[in-house]
Amino acid sequence: MLITAARPQPLSRPKVEFPTDEGAHPEAKTEWWYLHGYLEDEEGKSYGFHHALFDAPDVINGRYNVDLPAMPGAVALDAALTEETDGQHTRSRQMTILPPFLKHPGLKQDELDVSYHGPEGNFRLSRWDSQTIKVSGIAGRGQLDLDMKQTKPVLLMGGDGEIKMGPNGLSKYYSFPRMEVEGTLLLDGEEKTVKGSAWLDHQWGDMAIFDGYKGWDWFGIQLENRTEINAFRFRAEDGGTVQASVGILSPDGSQSVSEDFQLTPGRTWKSEETGAEYPIEWHLSLPQHQIELDLKPSLDAQEMVGHPPFLYPELAPKPSYWEGSMHVTGTIAGQPVKGRAYTELVGYPGDRLAVSQLTPETIELAQKLAAEHSS
Numbered sequence: 001m002l003i004t005a006a007r008p009q010p011l012s013r014p015k016v017e018f019p020t021d022e023g024a025h026p027e028a029k030t031e032w033w034y035l036h037g038y039l040e041d042e043e044g045k046s047y048g049f050h051h052a053l054f055d056a057p058d059v060i061n062g063r064y065n066v067d068l069p070a071m072p073g074a075v076a077l078d079a080a081l082t083e084e085t086d087g088q089h090t091r092s093r094q095m096t097i098l099p100p101f102l103k104h105p106g107l108k109q110d111e112l113d114v115s116y117h118g119p120e121g122n123f124r125l126s127r128w129d130s131q132t133i134k135v136s137g138i139a140g141r142g143q144l145d146l147d148m149k150q151t152k153p154v155l156l157m158g159g160d161g162e163i164k165m166g167p168n169g170l171s172k173y174y175s176f177p178r179m180e181v182e183g184t185l186l187l188d189g190e191e192k193t194v195k196g197s198a199w200l201d202h203q204w205g206d207m208a209i210f211d212g213y214k215g216w217d218w219f220g221i222q223l224e225n226r227t228e229i230n231a232f233r234f235r236a237e238d239g240g241t242v243q244a245s246v247g248i249l250s251p252d253g254s255q256s257v258s259e260d261f262q263l264t265p266g267r268t269w270k271s272e273e274t275g276a277e278y279p280i281e282w283h284l285s286l287p288q289h290q291i292e293l294d295l296k297p298s299l300d301a302q303e304m305v306g307h308p309p310f311l312y313p314e315l316a317p318k319p320s321y322w323e324g325s326m327h328v329t330g331t332i333a334g335q336p337v338k339g340r341a342y343t344e345l346v347g348y349p350g351d352r353l354a355v356s357q358l359t360p361e362t363i364e365l366a367q368k369l370a371a372e373h374s375s
Helices: 059-064 360-374
Strands: 030-041 046-056 073-083 088-098 113-118 121-129 132-139 142-150 162-164 170-187 190-205 215-223 228-235 241-249 255-258 262-265 268-270 277-279 282-286 291-297 321-332 335-346
Touching: 030 170, 030 321, 046 121, 046 132, 046 142, 046 321, 073 113, 073 121, 073 132, 073 321, 088 113, 132 170, 142 190, 170 215, 170 228, 170 241, 190 215, 215 282, 215 291, 215 321, 228 282, 291 335
Parallel strands: none
Antiparallel strands: 030 046, 030 190, 046 073, 073 088, 113 121, 121 132, 132 142, 142 170, 162 170, 170 190, 215 228, 215 335, 228 241, 241 255, 262 282, 268 277, 282 291, 291 321, 321 335
16 A cells, blocks of 8 residues: 655644634644643642643544545543642543544534543533633542633734644644633542632644654743743754744733744653653753743653553554643843743653554554444
């Protein structure tokens, strides 16, 4: 069988439109809504949480940039809670495989209302009014029910909400990087009143997220002087940078974009579960903006462990990665600053397959699964 790589097509050039583009885009090869935040309860205990809801209408095309007929789709939810005060991290990773061409009913178009229902717990992210977004559902071993109010303008990555996404495609990408949060956290049968801050990303496009590079490092930073920084890079197989992008939202709401920043990894942590060694301390330098920041984790062990290679690893877009809450210190124009961040480190375990490893046997397995889900 001849395997042909799908040629990425440019996205439409119009800017991101609100609130329409907050909803699902089933025509996209890959889409996700990503949320993280920091909470404090009435006893002064602190927590970090993160959610990632993924939609890949065609798993093979979305993962490998290879177009095969009638492939199954997948919707997945990652949810985690870092109990910073108590030094505990718990996670949940769920996935639903869909028959070819079937849209997930929990992903509404033209409005922000996306949900997932699974055996380990449910999740819903929805817009309540022009300034308020609600989230409810599983977060590690806990349950969250939060109201999140936007306190700053949207951050449009790339300047107009569109960026190159690795070597094979483009992405629409925006962030609500500063939301005030209040609500409840249910732990061990006890409902705790919590408050804090959160960050929401939404990204979709024709990119193949596991094709052409080793992985990526991403940083979502909230500083106490009300500066927010969205910075990431794609790594080549040799560890070098394929592509880098940063968006900065200033305290007054103005924003700037750049590709001029430097990342220096520091201390590493080795996972006992996967054997992966992650650089979990970083120095971020943005010379053009006179920003120098050091990031250190609130807890070393914040790995999101993927499915072991027991059942269809070629088809499950669920690699292991590190996703954790961080403490930030540094300077802007020589003045001291501090804050919080979440960091995402992907590709360090090396447990994903490259396009070159998409063998005829894998293709046959994919077609078999597609036929089973179609029947």
